Amino acid sequence: MADSSSATPVVHKVATSIRGQYNYDEASHGIKSESGETTKTGTSPAGGRHGPNVALPKYMERLKPELKAEDAEKAFKLIEQHPNLHEHFTATAAFLITLSQQPSNYKFLADLLKAVWSTTRARNDALSKFTVAVGFVDKSVHLYQQIIWDRDLGCVTEIRRKNTSASMVCVYNMLSAFLNLTNDSAEFRLRLAETGVLSGFMENIKAMLHKTDEYLESSEAYFLFMMCLQNCSKSTEVLPVVRRLAPVENIRPFLSRRSAVLKLTALMTLATLVDEAESKQLMADGEILSFLLRHFQAAVTERHSVLHLSYCLNVDDFLYALNGLAKNDNNKRLIFEKGYVQPLVSVLESGTEEQKRLAVAVIWELAFDPENSWQIRENQRLMKLLNDIKSSTALSSGYAVNAVWVISDRTSEGARGKPQSGTHRLLQNSNLRTILGKSEVEFALDQLRLKSAASGRPASATYTRAQVLAELRDLVQDGTNRQEFLDKGGIDVLALILENADDEERLQTLNLLLDLSENAEIRSILMAHTLLMPLVEKLKVSVDSTLAQAAHRLARILQRTDGEETARTLDSPGDILVSCHKGDKHKASLVVDHLRRHKYKVRLHAAGDTEEEVEGEAVPTPDETSRPVDGASVVLFCVSLRYKKNKLCRMQCEYAANCKLHKDLIAVLVDTDYRPDGWLQDVLNKKVKVVVDVTDSGSREKELEKLVATLGDRGKGT
Missing domain, CATH: 1.25.10.10 (Leucine-rich Repeat Variant)
Incomplete structure (x- = not known):
C-alpha cells in the first residue's frame, strides 16, 4: 500500500529548488552549500538528465566517510545500475547533507523528502536499498523524533489539517517516505523496525481510538501510521516486532467503524498479524x-x-x-x-x-x-x-x-480422509461394478485399462481416469487391496498410463507409485519392471516441472535398497538437516555450530518469504524443498511464528513428517514470543518426541547437550 501521488513534477520542482537553495553550478553540475562547497546532483553532461555519471558523484564522496565500506560499495553499485533514479538518489543524499549542515531548515528538508519518495516504481526496491545503505533510515527517524519532542506533541493525531508549519510538513513527508519505502523493500522494513519507531506509530493509533469517523477520514495520520504498520507486517522478519505492540487489542476496535475505508485499512493491517x-x-x-x-x-x-x-x-x-x-x-x-x-x-x-x-x-x-x-x-x-x-x-x-x-x-490426503459415500466413492457405488460382481480394485483396473486404450471417457463410466486413480490411492492403503492390486497386474496398468496419459494423470500415477514404494517388497517389484523404470527416467526430464520433480523423488526412493534405508535410520550414515526460516538463521546457526563441534554432519536449509519477490531469486521448487529431507537421517526444524507462516517451511516440515523414508523429527524452539498453533502444533503433537528449547541463553548449553544425547551416533556419518 503506497501513496498514489504523482512523482515527476515534484522531482523536477525539487531539482530546481536544489539549484536555488545551493547556488547550482552549471559548469560543474553540482550544488553549493553555505560553505561554498560543490556537491554533484547526479546529472551527467554526457548521459543527459537520466544518464550515468562518468565520475563518482560528489555527494557520495561527502557521505562516504560516514558509511561502512560495504554500505558505500552497495550505494555506488546501485547508482551505476539505476541511472533513471539518479535524481532520487541525489535528493536522498542532499537531504542527509542538509540535515547535517542545516538541521532546522524544515522547509527544504520537507521538499527533499518529497523528492525521495515521490516516484513511481514497478517493484523496483533500488531506492529503498539505497536509503538503507546511506543511513537515511536512522537519521530521518531521529529527525522525526526530535521534531515531536521539541514540539512536545507526544502523539501526532493531526497532520496537515491544522498544522501547516514547515516542521509538521516535514513530519508528513517523512512518514510518507516511510510508507512508500516500506511498500517497496523488506530491507527497509527491517531497518525501520530496528530503530524502535514502530512503537511510536502504535501509540499514535491508540490515541485515535476515541476520534470520530469524520475526524479520522480527514486526518492523514490514521492512514500513514496504519499503513506503515501494514507494510512492515508483510515481512515475517518484522512480524514479531509488530506483534509485541499488541496490534489486535489496539487496532481491532477500528473494525467496528461505520466508515468502510477506516474499517478496510484496519482489517488489512490485522490480516498478517x-x-x-x-x-x-x-x-x-x-x-x-x-x-x-x-x-x-x-x-x-x-x-x-x-x-x-x-x-x-x-x-x-x-x-x-x-x-x-x-x-x-x-x-x-x-x-x-x-x-x-x-x-x-x-x-x-x-x-x-x-x-x-x-x-x-x-x-x-x-x-x-x-x-x-x-x-x-x-x-x-x-x-x-x-x-x-x-x-x-x-x-x-x-x-x-x-x-x-x-x-x-x-x-x-483428502481422498483418504473423505467419508465412504458421495461423489468421491464412485467405485464403491458403481451399479456396473455390482452387476459384474467385481471388487473395487479389479473394477478400477478395468476402467484404467479402458482409458489407456482410448482417449476420452470409457462408454461404461461417468468419471475420469484421474478420479479412478485418486480412489485407487485410497484403496491400496489397505494391505488386502494392495495385494489384490499387485496380483491383478496393477503395476502393468500404471506403466501404460505413464506411457499414454496426460500430465495430470501421470502425476496421479506417480503419486500412487510413491505410496506403494513405502513397502520394500513392492520397491523391488517396481525396480525390476522393464517398462516402468524407463518411463520414470523419461519423466525426470519432463518440461512439466511438477511431473519431473515427482519422477525424481520416486527414482531416489526406488534406488535406495531396504538395507540402505535401514542403515540410514538405525546406523545413521546420513546427515542432520536443520530446517528454518531465514529470519531465524542466526539462532539456527548456534545449533549447527554446536553439532559440528561434536562431529555431526549438518546442513542448514533456510527458506525466505514467498510473498516478497526477490530480484534474482527464484522460488524453490518442491523437489528442491524435499531433496534435503531425503538425504537426512534426522530433521531438526526451528519452531517460530515465521516458520509457521511460511509456505516453503510448511512444505518441507510436513514432507519430513510424512516422508516415505520415515524421518525422525526434533523440534527446536527459537522464538520466545511464539506458542505453536495450527499445522505446526499438529506436527509437534503427532510426529515429534523430542523438543529442544534454545530461546533462553542461560539454559541453552544444557538443551544442546540434551540434543546431542538424543542424536547419539545418528548424523555422524561413517
Missing part, C-alpha cells in the same frame, strides 16, 4: 470476510481502487490481506466457502504480473486444506490457468509449480 486463536475470534460471525469480499470484487471487476484522499487500497493490497488471513488454517475453508475463488480467477486471467503472483500465492496457501484442493482440482478453468502459468516464464511460475504440487499432495 493475527494468530490462529485471534483469527478465529475475528472471523467468528463471518461478516468480516463478507465485507472484505465485497470490496475485493469491486476492486477486481470495476478495475478501480478504493480511494481516500491521496491513498488507495488496490487489488494488490486485497491480495496481501487475503494471503495473510489464509495463513491461519481456520480461515482456509471459510475463505473458499465465501466465494473468493471467482475474483482470484479473474485476477489470474487479466491482472498485472504482480497481481497474478500474489493471487497464485493465495491459492497455494488455500490448497493446504484438502477439501479446498479437491475443489480447486475439479475447477477446470482454474487448473488450466495454474498449469499455463506454471509452464510460462512469468515471475509467478514458481508459485504455480508449488501450488499444483500441494493440490496434488492434498487431494491424495
